[in-house]
Amino acid sequence: MPSAARYRAATGRPTSAAGTLAILAIAQFLIALDYSIVYIALPRIGADFDLSESAIQWVVSGYAVFFAGFLIVGGRASDRFGSRNLFIAAMAVFGLAALAGGLxxxxxxxxxxxxxxxVAAAALQPAVIALINTSFAAGPARNRALGVWGTVGASGLAAGVVIGGLLxxxxxxxxxxxxxxxxxxxxxxxxRLLPRLRPPVGHNQLNxxxxxxCTGTVLATALALTRASSDGWTSGGTVAMFVLAAVLLGGFVIWERTSTQPLVDPLLRRTRSLLVGCGSTALxxxxxxxxxxxxxxxxxxxxGYGPIAAGMAFLPMAVAIAVANSVxxxxxxxxxVRMALTLAFVGNAAGLLLLATQVHGENYLLxxxxGLLITGFAHxxxxxxxxIAGTAEVADRNQGVGSALMTTSQYMAGALGIAVLVLVLGPDPDAQSFGAAFLTTALAAGAGAVLAFFGLPARSAGGAARASDDRGATEVGPDTGAGDQPIHRLVPEFGESRR
Structure with a gap:
């Protein structure tokens, strides 16, 4: 059902698709901006509060760890209680927390x-993606909406370092x-602008x-990875966090398999596009x-760049990201989507390899x-x-938790990647160390290209199907380029829990 018709069916009032998309894009920009805007400000924060290097990283990690830790719960809350309601509450908390941080x-x-x-961003992120995927029909309309959302949202990561340098x-x-x-x-x-879709009947309780x-598992893992980057992989605190994460994960798996209302719908564990999407966001x-x-x-x-110069150095890449998002x-x-994602990862790898070979040069333009322009566009x-690939086959009732799984994979991989890069760079990095760091990121991009090419089915001429009902049945929708038959029929069932 088109977004306007679906909204009228739920509320009796019309809505503006453009207004809906605008507010969701602004929200995504805010989430991404807040993750990266503090990077260049860290030295000044540390100087004002007399914080050590290991302590100052928690200004970034404190946000990232709790964001990753509460994403899946936020996604299920979005599906259970309504994305619109959660969006409003989480946005209010986000703004108040920003005010507290500034003061x-x-x-x-x-x-x-x-x-x-x-925590507020962890509720916002899945609510935003769920609202897009339930407000716009699968196919060209949803792809265009995701393109606009991505233009604003992905640019927020790059714009954050520019704006942070200036402020x-x-x-x-x-x-x-x-x-x-x-x-x-x-x-x-x-x-006024967001559709108020009713949650599924009988699904109003959170497990x-x-x-x-689940939250404990992700929090413990994120804390372990963060401590690994500052204290080392073999430190007592790091090992203890990894052990705690393993114990909590075991408890989560056992509870989910015996629960009548699992936090992660068993259908999602055998949705091939979502699995590839999670791997893609991680890489x-x-x-x-x-x-x-x-x-x-x-x-x-x-x-030796100062804050303003460092921020402005990111500006061309931010522009390239925005241009790429728009097309x-x-x-x-x-x-x-298979070839688009594969070639994008190839472009990422090429740009990062170029940066790895040019770290000894001191001329910014040359x-x-x-490398920044290549990686920016591919990014x-x-x-x-x-x-587009990861959520194409996810039913509306699971859009919140499906998108949360993808974003959790993204930020957990970010924490793991930082821990690895800290080891690669060493305590006093030189040009050779930075070359090795860029090479490490290029290898991850190459792995993403392989996953996209072999993980996603080839595009069909006729169109793609997507999951739509509670039993995982499919309906034929407009061509999304996601595959030539229902994704869940391509993958054998595994890990089915007892309902």
């Missing part, structure tokens, strides 16, 4: 505010306070034990996603800009394509 007078208050922002010259507090007006706009406009075990973050980390250190530590849906419609196509 923090002690490091503990700042870190708590960052953690609360991470931190005034005060680091503005990198948090800038979130408040955007959050207010979204929270106030949401009741609390599964939610606790995306391990490659061009973590490129921001390496480049920030390269520019400020090795090349990504058309690229998918021409090539199909040695850095070409933009990758971001849109992987969500």
């Amino acid at each position: 923090a007078t002690a490091p503990a208050l700042l870190l708590v505010a960052r953690a609360v922002q991470g 931190s010259t005034v005060s680091w507090r503005w990198v948090f306070l800038i979130n408040l007006p955007l959050a207010l706009i979204c929270a106030l406009a949401a009741p 609390v034990p599964s939610a606790i075990l 995306y973050m391990a490659s061009v996603g973590n490129q921001f980390f390496v480049l920030t250190l390269l520019l400020q530590q090795l090349r 990504a849906a058309r690229i998918v419609s021409v090539l199909g 040695h850095l800009l070409p 933009g196509v990758t971001y849109v394509s992987m969500f």
